[in-house]
Amino acid sequence: MTPRDTFSLAWGSLAYQPxxxxxxxxAMSIGVASVVVLTALGEGARRYVLDQFASLGTGLLxxxxxxxxxxxxxxxxxxxxxxxxxxxxxxxxxxxxxxxARVAPLNVGVAQVSRGGLSREAVLLGSTAxxxxxxxxxxxxxxxxxxxxxxxxxxxxxxxxxxxxELFGQANALGEWVRIGDRRFRVIGVxxxxxxxMGFDSDETVAIPVAAAQQLFNTVSLFRILVEARGRDAxxxxxxxxxxxxxxxxxxDADVTVITQDAVLATFDRIFTALxxxxxxxxxxxxxxAGVLIMNVMLVxxxxxxxxxxxxxxxxxxAAQVRGLFLAEAGLIxxxxxxxxxxxxxxxxxxxxxxxxxxxxxxxxxxxxxAVTTALVAALLFAWLPARKAARLDAAQALARR
Amino acid sequence: MIELDSVxxxxxxxxxxxxxxxxxxxxxxxxxxxxxxxxxxxxxxTLLNLLGLLxxxxxxxxxxxxxxxxALTEAEAARVRREKIGFVFQFFHLVPxxxxxxxxxxxxxxxxxxxxxxxxxxxxxxxxxxxxQRASHxxxxxxGGQLQRVAIARAMSMNPSLLLADEPxxxxxxxxGREVLALLEELNRRGTTLIVVTHDQxxxxxxxxxxxxxxxxxxxxxxxxxARP
Numbered sequence: 001m002t003p004r005d006t007f008s009l010a011w012g013s014l015a016y017q018p019x020x021x022x023x024x025x026x027a028m029s030i031g032v033a034s035v036v037v038l039t040a041l042g043e044g045a046r047r048y049v050l051d052q053f054a055s056l057g058t059g060l061l062x063x064x065x066x067x068x069x070x071x072x073x074x075x076x077x078x079x080x081x082x083x084x085x086x087x088x089x090x091x092x093x094x095x096x097x098x099x100x101a102r103v104a105p106l107n108v109g110v111a112q113v114s115r116g117g118l119s120r121e122a123v124l125l126g127s128t129a130x131x132x133x134x135x136x137x138x139x140x141x142x143x144x145x146x147x148x149x150x151x152x153x154x155x156x157x158x159x160x161x162x163x164x165x166e167l168f169g170q171a172n173a174l175g176e177w178v179r180i181g182d183r184r185f186r187v188i189g190v191x192x193x194x195x196x197x198m199g200f201d202s203d204e205t206v207a208i209p210v211a212a213a214q215q216l217f218n219t220v221s222l223f224r225i226l227v228e229a230r231g232r233d234a235x236x237x238x239x240x241x242x243x244x245x246x247x248x249x250x251x252x253d254a255d256v257t258v259i260t261q262d263a264v265l266a267t268f269d270r271i272f273t274a275l276x277x278x279x280x281x282x283x284x285x286x287x288x289x290a291g292v293l294i295m296n297v298m299l300v301x302x303x304x305x306x307x308x309x310x311x312x313x314x315x316x317x318x319a320a321q322v323r324g325l326f327l328a329e330a331g332l333i334x335x336x337x338x339x340x341x342x343x344x345x346x347x348x349x350x351x352x353x354x355x356x357x358x359x360x361x362x363x364x365x366x367x368x369x370x371a372v373t374t375a376l377v378a379a380l381l382f383a384w385l386p387a388r389k390a391a392r393l394d395a396a397q398a399l400a401r402r
Numbered sequence: 403m404i405e406l407d408s409v410x411x412x413x414x415x416x417x418x419x420x421x422x423x424x425x426x427x428x429x430x431x432x433x434x435x436x437x438x439x440x441x442x443x444x445x446x447x448t449l450l451n452l453l454g455l456l457x458x459x460x461x462x463x464x465x466x467x468x469x470x471x472x473a474l475t476e477a478e479a480a481r482v483r484r485e486k487i488g489f490v491f492q493f494f495h496l497v498p499x500x501x502x503x504x505x506x507x508x509x510x511x512x513x514x515x516x517x518x519x520x521x522x523x524x525x526x527x528x529x530x531x532x533x534x535q536r537a538s539h540x541x542x543x544x545x546g547g548q549l550q551r552v553a554i555a556r557a558m559s560m561n562p563s564l565l566l567a568d569e570p571x572x573x574x575x576x577x578x579g580r581e582v583l584a585l586l587e588e589l590n591r592r593g594t595t596l597i598v599v600t601h602d603q604x605x606x607x608x609x610x611x612x613x614x615x616x617x618x619x620x621x622x623x624x625x626x627x628x629a630r631p
Contacts (some may be wrong), residue, residue: 008479016499211476311495314456315509316484316560318477399491 028337126213
C-alpha cells in the first residue's frame, strides 16, 4: 500500500465525519495557538527589556562604592556610604583611563524644588555634562550642565519636562530662577520628555552640577560613577583598568563594585528565556490534553469501525497497514489542527502587537516549529494505543454476524 | 488444492470451552464447488474462518497448494489472503463512504497496485458483474443484489484461486439470490475454487460437492476427497 493511498483512505474516513474531525482539530489548534502566542509574548517581553538596556548604552559600566564580597549585603547601594568614599577625584582619574569615552559622577537625592508659590519634590541628580550622552537623554531647550572642572558648584539646573510644566506652566522657564533646598539655581535647559526608562523617569528629575549637589546634601561621597567605554569590545578591558586604578587610589583595597551592562543584559536574557520556555511548556500541556482527546475519539472510532477493520484484514491488510491507517488519521487531524493553530496564533500575536505597540510581539520561528512538532508527536503517541488495538483486532470476530 | 488434516479449534465462551471443530479432515481440489451445510453451532463458520486464514487451528494441518499456512506470521497470512483468497459475506461489508469502484479497488490498493492499473481492472471487474453504470454510486444508493455483486467483484479483484462465501444469498430475496449464485457459479466455471457456507438447501444442492457438518464433525461428504477429478 503506497503512502498516498494510506493518506487518501485516512482522509476519506476523516471527511466522512467532518464534525468530529473539526472538533479534534480545534482542540489541537487551540494548543498550538496558545504555544505560539505565549512564546511570542515571552519573546516580546525579553526583547523589550533588552532594548531598554541597550538604550542605556551597551558600553556602560557602573562603579558602585563597596564590595559585595566583603559586606555580604547590598554593597552600599542604599546609602553610598562605605569605609572609603568614591570621590570626584576618583571620577576624574577614571576619565583619564584608556578607552573611556565619557564619565559622569552621580549623586542622587530628593529635594524640594520651588518657584514662587509652587513647590514640589523632585529627584535631584548631581552630575556633569557627560550624563546627557551616557543616559541618551535629549534637550528641548537651552543647554545641559556646563562642561568644566567637576568641583565647580555653578548654581544652574536642567529641569525634566514634567517639573518644568508644573512649575512654569505656559511661562518661559529658561533663564528663570528656581529654589532647590536652600539655594537658588538658574534654569539653563529643559529635557525632552522621554518617559519611564528602567524604572527611572527623567521627566521628574532636576539635574544640577555634582559639586552643588554634594554641598546641598552635605557629602563628599559619590553615589555612582557612570563610565562609558569606547564601544562594547572595550568594556572588559576598561573594567579591569577601573578596578586596578581604584584599588591603587583606595590604599590597595578593592572596595568598589563594577557592574557592566553586558552582565546585566546577559542575566535578563537568561531569565526571560527561562520564563518563555516555562510558559510555553505550560501551553504545551494543552497539546498533551488534545492528544488524550485524540486517543479517546480514536478508541471510540475503532470500536465503531470493527467490521470495517475486519474487512480490511480479510481483504489482505496486514496489522501494520491497519495501524498505519489509524496513525495517518491522527497525523492528518494533528496537521490540520496545527495549521489552523499557527494561523490563529499569528493572528492573535498580530492583534496583541497592535494593542501593545511597545512590546515587539513576534512569534519566534523555533516556537512555531516546536509547537507543530509537539502537536504531531503528541497525536501519534496517543493514537498509538487505538491504532494498535485496531491492528490486533480479531477479524473473524469483527466480521461475525451480530 | 486445499488440505485440512485433523483440524481442531475451541473457544472459551464465558467459563465454558466450546469445541467448534473436533478433528476435521477435508481435501478440496482446485476448481471444485463445495457447499458446507449444517445447523447453527455446527462449526461451519469456524471452518470458513480457518480456510480464509482469519483464524488458526489449535491443532492439525492446513495446506494451501502444498504450503503449510498454520505456521505463517501475521503479515505472511495477510499476503496469502490478499493474493489467493476472496471473501463474500452475508452482510456485504462494503465501506459505506467509498463508491462501488473504490470498494472494488480496495484489495488492489492494499496490495500496492498502481492507480492506473487499478482503474483499468475495476472497469473490467464491474463489467463482469454487470454494474458498469453504477461505478460511482455509494453503497447506500445500491440495492442488495447490486451490493453483493460489488462485493463479488471486490473478492475477484486480485484474481484469487479460492473464493469463500458465507451465506452469500442470506440477505437477498430468492430471485436476486439466484442471480448472485449464477454469478458465483460462472466464476467457479472459470477455474476458481468456490466454497459456500449456507443454510439454503437449494444452493447446497447445486454444489458439485456437499459437506454436512454437525457438532464440529464432518458427518457427510457427497464426494469424499480424492474421488473427484
